[in-house]
Amino acid sequence: MARASDEDEKRADAFFHALADSTRRDILRRVLAGEHSVSALARNYDMSFAAVQKHVAVxxxxxxxxxxxxxxxxxxxxxxxALRSVAPMLSELEAVWRGRIGRLDDLLVESATAPDVAGPTTEKE
Structure with a gap:
């Protein structure tokens, strides 16, 4: 897999930082549905107008x-x-994750079908 450029990495850092906050995710949902004034957005949250402005700035x-x-x-x-631009990176991360899960599945099958090396155990009375 090709490594992302430094610019792509910086964009991803900013993207995930912005989405790390539940208020910002909610603001994003609202503005993806349609244009909103920042003052109208601020009325939806129990915080100051300035705080909402900062979230929008992020x-x-x-x-x-x-x-x-x-x-x-x-x-x-x-x-x-902007959301679509991160999709290739998310797909790459998913492929890595699925590959690891696949290897884990293979190891579990191998261990279930492997002969018992120690042999049967008997208890002494």
Missing amino acids: LERAGLVSKRRSGRESLATGEVE
């Missing part, structure tokens, strides 16, 4: 959200392509 740095101004409002939109 998502934006990861490329998962884009923002635009409309008058005094800052509008956030989810970036579906």
Whole structure:
């Protein structure tokens, strides 16, 4: 398997860091469904407007959200392509995981069918 470039690794780090927080995952779900103002998003959470702005900024740095101004409002939109860009890496990790599971299955079959090297044991009375 080819190793990801440093740029791809940095993008993945930012992506997974952004998704490590449940509030950010919820914000992302909302903005993937449609554009929302940051102030409208903030009304959904028991935290300050500034805290929600920081969460949106983390998502934006990861490329998962884009923002635009409309008058005094800052509008956030989810970036579906950013999610798709990580799919090849996730597939690679899944292949490694499935390979390990396959090897474990092989070892279990081998141990179940291997002759007993120690031979039968008998108990002395």
